[in-house]
Amino acid sequence: MGSVLKMQFVALVCLVLLNINTCNGVTPSLEPPQGNSLKLKSRTYEGKYVYQCKNGTWVPVSASAMLVNISDSKISLGNYSFEYSAAEPKLVGTWYLRNDDADAAESGSVTSIVAGNEIASRAGSDSGSIKQVIAEASFHKSFGTAYRVSYIQRLNTKGGLPPLNKSKYCSENSPVIVPFEAEFWFYTQDTIPPLAPATIAVPASDRAVVEGFFCEGIIDYSYDGSQWQRKNMHGKLYLVPGGDEVGSFHMSDKPDGHGGRFYLETYNPNGWQVVGKIISHPVKVEDDSIPWSLFKITSSSGNVSLVGPFSYYTMVGTRGGVPPVPSNVTKKGASWAGVFSCQFWTYKPCSPPFC
Known part of the structure; x- marks a missing residue:
């Protein structure tokens, strides 16, 4: 070659x-660049990942969760979803964040939307957890809470990985649903x-x-x-x-x-x-x-x-x-x-x- x-x-x-940061001998940072500030912390409620067995390997198909206030689960902040696409292999997901009354009146929508692509990752919080990541916003829709979101962190993950025993569970095209927990932290550009x-x-x-x-x-x-x-x-x-x-x-x-x-x-x-x-x-x-x-x-x-x-x-x-x-x-x-x-x-x- x-x-x-x-x-x-x-x-x-x-x-x-x-x-690329790992290849340069530097541990990947999950912090956004300077010029961005933390705006909102959330955690998942009733999160689940769906995997499908293809060619003897578990492939992530989708994920979903409700988002609640990190310290009070009675306060709903919106929803999270993920749909696997071969055209977007770095997609972490899409977040539908609830607007306050003023933003909802201005935008005409009760939610504003942001999607993000992974730019760095680390191992999960333990061996059975999905990885922790930082995503850069790749798409926005509607004015409101998500309008200026620039980066999203997925932290403190629990669960979400497919079964290790493939021979017992993995049969062609059969799905498996796995619960997961995570915190999503949203940053906005200053x-x-x-x-x-x-x-x-x-x-x-x-x-x-x-x-x-x-x-x-x-x-x-x-x-x-x-x-x-x-x-x-x-x-x-x-x-x-x-x-x-x-x-x-x-x-x-x-x-x-x-x-x-x-x-x-x-x-x-x-x-x-x-x-x-x-x-x-x-x-x-x-x-x-x-x-x-x-x-x-x-x-x-x-x-x-x-x-x-x-x-x-x-x-x-x-x-x-x-x-x-x-x-x-x-x-x-x-x-x-x-x-x-x-x-x-x-x-x-x-x-x-x-x-």
Whole structure:
């Protein structure tokens, strides 16, 4: 197997079976990135997993549970469901969260919905329990409690695994129902940026926050014989994880006339584009994630005047994107594509008392 193909195969194994963080020698974190705050804790009531025997193996088919307040089971918070889909192998499930009266009146729905995909996992609370996971929101519907949910943790799991004795229970296409318990903790994306290290802080005269975006994308690396070199990075912008796509981010091979190479763009009807260059040395905040960075805007176009003029933007709250530790099988010219996410925050000049 060629070096490039071998690295791609290892990457696939890491992403599908383990998680890229584990392959980098870092224990996967079940904590959401900075810039997200805990909003709601729940636990399951009457939870059940359904498995079906296929080719002598138990396959998860579905799961369901009611959600109640973590400290008072009389307070209903909604429902949880899961339906296995080969097209969405990382799907953890869908949560139907009950809206309060005000949100229900505004949205016209008594519930708001969020679905999420697994991005990291650990073993269950004991040997007989389903794994604990953190999921990133992948879909939203209706305004309300779930509208700004960005990450969901499944913690303190009990039960939910199929029978170990396959010969006794596993006959082709026969289902088995297994009870389970878990806590689901819901996080929402903050409406203000996380505190950045001093070395990459926006200058005091430009700290008027304009807008924040969630970004998910790919970083392409090439191995030069001694270390991984970043060749390109690009991604899509969303207001929150799992929300509507509103823009894009990419790195250009050629800088603009002022040294900017990193393009941040929002789409019409009031779209704009800014180009930035990294100033100050980026700071690595988490071992398993790419550094946080400060960009000075070098040029802009589009409807910038509606919200700007922009002066800086930051890349913070990063997760993933770090290439694997080189080994004796890593050959010069090998490539690696790392999935990353982050938050971008745009800024403009201001004066006291507004900054």
